[in-house]
Amino acid sequence: MGNAIRRIGVLTSGGDAPGMNAAIRAAARTCFHLGIECVGIRRGFNGLINGDDEVLNYSRVSGLTRMGGTMLYSARSAEFRTEAGIEKAVNTCKLLGLDGIVGIGGDGTFRGLHDLADHGIAVIGVPGTIDNDIACSSYTIGYDTACNTAVECIDKLQDTMQSHERCSVVEVMGHRAGHLALYVGLACGATAVLIPEKPVNFEEDVIEPIRRARLSGRTHFMIIVAEGVGSSYDVANKIKEATALDTRVTVLGHIQRGGAPSARDRVTATHMGYSAVMLLASGKTDRVVCMQDDKYIDYDITEALSMKKGLDEDKYTVMRTMIGQHNKV
16 A cells, blocks of 8 residues: 555553553554554663664564563653753654654653654554553553452462461552552452542541451451552551551562463553554554543543543442442542
8 A cells, every 4th residue: 555654663661561562563563564664662762762773573573462561671761851852862763764653651651752743753652551540541551461460469368368367468559540459459359448549547448447347257358558558568557556466568569560461451452553553554643542432542642641530439439338338528
């Protein structure tokens, strides 16, 4: 087909998320289908500044769907936050003959792409973050895998907590968003879940659920804490002081970002990578691929960045009901 787009660059930026490799593969395979050359930009915007690139061919992206992490690596770039850094990145795009960039990541990635768009580079963003906190999209690549990883770890932890009649405080990721903690807490039947979107009354939200569970015959307790709430060790110390329970802390940390992506993340990433290249091929720019009601659509990046994603109040109500609390207004 006679396409004005001849060469597209693909990069990943920010925190890695399971499924990013599947999105890279999908973008590259779609390029091949359209007769477009695909160039991988290693180490995000830092690599774009420094010309750290490789041409992606069919064999290079084969088998990526089942691999965690990102084969293009990811890195922060303070230099790219400056006008001089952006100019260097734009010059690299021109030097490599890139007609467009597909960037996979979160809000910071989209802001970087928008900066490139302001300098005449065609860009499309793909939401990849385990926090599921991209407001324009109901789902982000990596969320399902991270939830499953956390649930698997907590299930194993509950076995040893039960054996020793302990209280376990588990910290999951989610710096400013409690979507992961809430979902995992529901899946694991947690005694309490603490998230940054809701104010915490420690006596009401933590101690009373533990007491009710103990009076009903339970001898071990699971408290899920989103990292954005504060120190999980402080939470554990307060529990021990109030209840005298043997309380232990487990910080799951970056293990939640690793591992082979789930089927949902593989399929979602494939759809989004395909959609991103098709948008560039159709002449669109400064857009973000999104999922809404299981359909793939796109938003203007500026509009997408202005949106705010609230907590799923239905899930929050169910969680409060499961632990015997009245829902907060």
